[in-house]
Amino acid sequence: MTCDDVRDLAAGFVLDALEPDEMAAVREHLATCADPHAEIAELASAVPVLAASVPVVEPPAALGARIRAAAAADLAERDAPAPPVAVATAAVAPPASEVVPLPTGQEREQRAAARRGPGVGTWLMGIAAVLAITVLGGWNLLLQSQLSSAQAYEDAVAEVLDVAAQPGSLTALLTAEGGGPTGLAAVDSSGALTMAMQALPPTSGAEVYEAWVIAADGVPVALGGFQVDASGTGTLASTGLPTEPGIVLALTREPAPGATAPAGPVVASGAATPAGAG
Amino acid sequence: MSETTRPLPLRVVTVADDADRAVLERVAAGELDALDELYDRYKTMAYSIAYRITNDATLAEDVVQDAFLGAWRNAARYVHGRGSVKTWLLSIVHHRAIDAVRRRRPTTELPDIEVVPPPQLRMPDVWSEVSASLDADTVRGALAALSDVQREALELAYFGGLTQVEISERTATPLGTVKSRMRLGLLAMRAALTAADPDAGADT
Numbered sequence: 001m002t003c004d005d006v007r008d009l010a011a012g013f014v015l016d017a018l019e020p021d022e023m024a025a026v027r028e029h030l031a032t033c034a035d036p037h038a039e040i041a042e043l044a045s046a047v048p049v050l051a052a053s054v055p056v057v058e059p060p061a062a063l064g065a066r067i068r069a070a071a072a073a074d075l076a077e078r079d080a081p082a083p084p085v086a087v088a089t090a091a092v093a094p095p096a097s098e099v100v101p102l103p104t105g106q107e108r109e110q111r112a113a114a115r116r117g118p119g120v121g122t123w124l125m126g127i128a129a130v131l132a133i134t135v136l137g138g139w140n141l142l143l144q145s146q147l148s149s150a151q152a153y154e155d156a157v158a159e160v161l162d163v164a165a166q167p168g169s170l171t172a173l174l175t176a177e178g179g180g181p182t183g184l185a186a187v188d189s190s191g192a193l194t195m196a197m198q199a200l201p202p203t204s205g206a207e208v209y210e211a212w213v214i215a216a217d218g219v220p221v222a223l224g225g226f227q228v229d230a231s232g233t234g235t236l237a238s239t240g241l242p243t244e245p246g247i248v249l250a251l252t253r254e255p256a257p258g259a260t261a262p263a264g265p266v267v268a269s270g271a272a273t274p275a276g277a278g
Numbered sequence: 279m280s281e282t283t284r285p286l287p288l289r290v291v292t293v294a295d296d297a298d299r300a301v302l303e304r305v306a307a308g309e310l311d312a313l314d315e316l317y318d319r320y321k322t323m324a325y326s327i328a329y330r331i332t333n334d335a336t337l338a339e340d341v342v343q344d345a346f347l348g349a350w351r352n353a354a355r356y357v358h359g360r361g362s363v364k365t366w367l368l369s370i371v372h373h374r375a376i377d378a379v380r381r382r383r384p385t386t387e388l389p390d391i392e393v394v395p396p397p398q399l400r401m402p403d404v405w406s407e408v409s410a411s412l413d414a415d416t417v418r419g420a421l422a423a424l425s426d427v428q429r430e431a432l433e434l435a436y437f438g439g440l441t442q443v444e445i446s447e448r449t450a451t452p453l454g455t456v457k458s459r460m461r462l463g464l465l466a467m468r469a470a471l472t473a474a475d476p477d478a479g480a481d482t
Binding site (some may be wrong): 008009010011012014015016017018019042043045046047049050051052053054055056057058059060063064066067068070071072074075078215216217219221240242 | 308310313314317318321322323324325326327329330335338339342343346347350351352354355356366368369370372373376417420421432433435436437440441442443445457460461464465467468471
């Protein structure tokens with residue numbers, strides 16, 4: 001989508017009157033475009049007039065109590081499982097001490113074998129399933145090229161596909177403009193992210209690749225960082241993501257871990273959509 | 279349930295915004311009382327918008343409940359954002375309501391995607407920016423700046439939940455014409471707001 005396309009769709013965008021794929025494409029463009037697209041803000045500033053023009057209708061008195069009860073139930077559920085905030089970072093670079101190393105070759109092989117099962121490729125079936133349910137252009141080619149890449153990346157992709165196969169999951173294809181690093185990510189219905197990236201230029205020193213999620217409010221939220229060795233492969237797990245279709249995942253290269261706002265260039269990005277839709 | 283035609287009370291925003299943020303921080307921390315406060319503050323506006331769009335009391339209640347639960351779940355993430363709480367909350371309400379009517383509409387081939395609010399990335403805080411001037415006269419004046427076809431296009435989109443393509447089909451109007459009606463309509467309302475309150479449209 002070009003800047004001109006966005007300008008053409010701007011009025012529909014601020015009124016939420018675009019087709020779903022157009023909405024996602026505009027959102028993704030705005031998240032990464034250098035142009036501030038002031039026309040969006042200009043048009044959006046008139047929208048509250050429409051909202052303010054509606055007749056006043058008071059909600060039923062019981063609604064507040066119902067919402068509170070639902071929130072209390074949600075709170076109880078939230079407290080039960082693991083931490084609600086973004087945590088984990090994982091890295092492929094084995095020598096990096098501050099990050100969780102990937103499994104050793106032997107562990108990887110065991111896990112891969114467990115996944116493959118006796119003889120047959122469960123993993124390949126997973127890929128076939130995703131291929132069958134996705135209509136994203138270019139997946140087929142991309143997955144074929146991924147299949148021929150390093151074992152570490154294959155394993156990482158397999159984990160993403162495991163998540164993607166769960167009901168209610170979102171999947172995103174991360175790409176760079178004009179080629180370069182690519183990857184897959186899946187967000188399960190609890191907001192847990194699994195990401196696998198390949199063809200990343202290796203990091204040096206304190207440099208990290210930082211992942212971001214950009215949701216409805218348009219504010220990039222850091223998901224964690226990882227370092228990359230000569231293999232060019234990187235993986236990340238995180239939690240606490242919004243589970244709304246259309247969220248944008250982006251990867252930037254940052255001079256040091258812990259960035260709270262992206263400073264480096266966007267390396268790859270993509271919008272997350274339900275696996276079965278499109 | 280009482281229904282009147284007075285416009286919604288939007289004048290309070292500028293002062294209320296810091297208070298909103300404080301409440302939202304408590305919502306983010308999981309305080310149910312804070313959620314009650316947020317609800318009390320915006321329930322009338324939220325429900326009025328939801329009811330106008332769905333024209334169905336039960337559906338409007340579900341929309342408002344979903345919207346506040348969505349706010350409850352996402353407050354922690356939003357606290358770090360920059361836009362106003364009101365903009366965020368009411369945009370959630372609007373989008374959920376639109377989503378509800380789109381799902382209800384049997385003829386629409388809508389993919390099974392939940393509509394999410396547009397980002398405020400690089401969007402100024404639309405409510406704070408204009409709401410100081412959004413009294414009844416200003417709202418009426420801004421709406422009066424619309425031509426009939428502009429008003430029709432904007433209402434079909436904002437309240438009817440129709441996409442530009444659907445509006446084009448429904449009104450037998452070329453898509454390009456629908457797009458420019460919506461765009462020019464929004465610009466006409468903005469111009470009326472700016473004329474009513476020169477500070478409102480300032481970019482600073």
